[in-house]
Amino acid sequence: MRAIDDLLTEIRGLVTVHARHDLRTPIDGLLLSRVETSAPDYSLTEPLLVVMAQGGKRLFLGDRLFEYRAGQCLVVTADLPVTGHFLDAGPRTPSLGVGLRLRPSVIAPLLLEAPVDPRSRATAGPPALATVDASPELLDATVRMLRLLDHPADAQVLAPLIEREILWRLLTGPHGGMIRQIGLADSGLSHVSRAIRWIRDNYAEPMRIADLARLAGMSPSAFHRHFRAVTAMSPLQFQKRIRLQEARSLLVARAGDVAGVGHLVGYDSPPQFTREYRRLFGAPPGQDAARLRAAAAPGDLRHLP
Known part of the structure; x- marks a missing residue:
């Protein structure tokens, strides 16, 4: 096996050769990121493996801090609103990362073969975000997946095989329990994820904990406890974060319509919208959006969490 530094x-x-502005690649589920700024960002994740190849990133999920650097991985098993910034990123030393979407349909068949590692039992439940050192085997599989970008005729056959290999390395590693939860239809994570998806899709609508608990198949008290453990937030805090992050995106495209955007994302009171927006992003909506539009460069790349 080649040395980690060589891999x-x-x-x-x-990544430098193939990274594009929209993260996507011709290989389904494979994402690439090249970032040259350390400015704070607010994003909504999806179930994802991220291998950091250069630089690093510091993330906050609620009040929990996570940091990972070159040679380490980030594992995300649910849709989560996170705050973060890249470390020491610049034009000469951009942060470079590889992402792979974690899909239940691919993980589930592997569970029939994957042993339940005792190390995985401790992480079989929440939270839905963790960092871990990348093994040489996982990095080797990542390299072989990236090489397929130069051989599209081979990718159709070989990429699904390498994806399974990468997932196998995760399932048999220290955070295998987290990955296992994605593939199990009746896991606690899958139940909470139903409520998370509902909030994401209906963030502007009134929300009742009893209805979300019923959707998750739990009592209200159990649902609240599991939801906070997975997301590090209460359901109300989660909804508010989704609303404000969506409002920020809309304001960049709709200059001057602060009250209208606030109403679109579920705020009936403009003063409350302005107050909560400023508390999260550090500036009033109009001022923050104007700054973002002025700072946005045409060549800016989207990035992985």
Whole structure:
């Protein structure tokens, strides 16, 4: 097996060549990121593996801090609103990362073969975000997946096989319990994820904990406890974060319509919208959106969490 430094060097070179502005690649589920700024960002994740090849990132989920650097991975098993910034990123030393969507349909068949590692039992439940050192085996599989970008005729056959190999490395690693939860239809994570998806899709609507608990198949008290454990937030805090992050995106595109955007995302009171927006983003809505539009460069890349 090649040394980790050699593997990371090849990953950096391939990401530099193939990274695009929209993260996507011709290989389904494979994402690439190249970032040259350390400015704070607010994003909504999805179930994802991120391998950091250069640089690093510091993330906050609620009041929990996570940090990962080159040679480490981020594992996300639910849709989560996170705050973060890249570390020491610049034009000469961009942060480079590889993402792979974690899909239940691919993970579920592997559960029939994957042993339940005692190390995984401790992480089989929440939270839905963790960091871990990348093994040489996982990095080697990542390199082989990236090489397929130069061989599209091979990718159709070989990419699904390498995806399974990467998932197998995760399932048999220290955070295998987290990955296992994604593939199990009756896991606690899958139940809470139903409520998370409802909030994401209906963030502007009134929300009742009893209805969300029923959707998750739990009592209200159990649902509240599980939801906070997974997301590090209460359902109300989660909804508010989704509303404000969506409002921020809308305001960048709709200059001057602060009250209208506030109403679209579920705020009936403009003063309350302005107050809560400023508390999260550090400036009133109009001022923050104007700053974002002025600072946005045409070549800015979207990025992984």
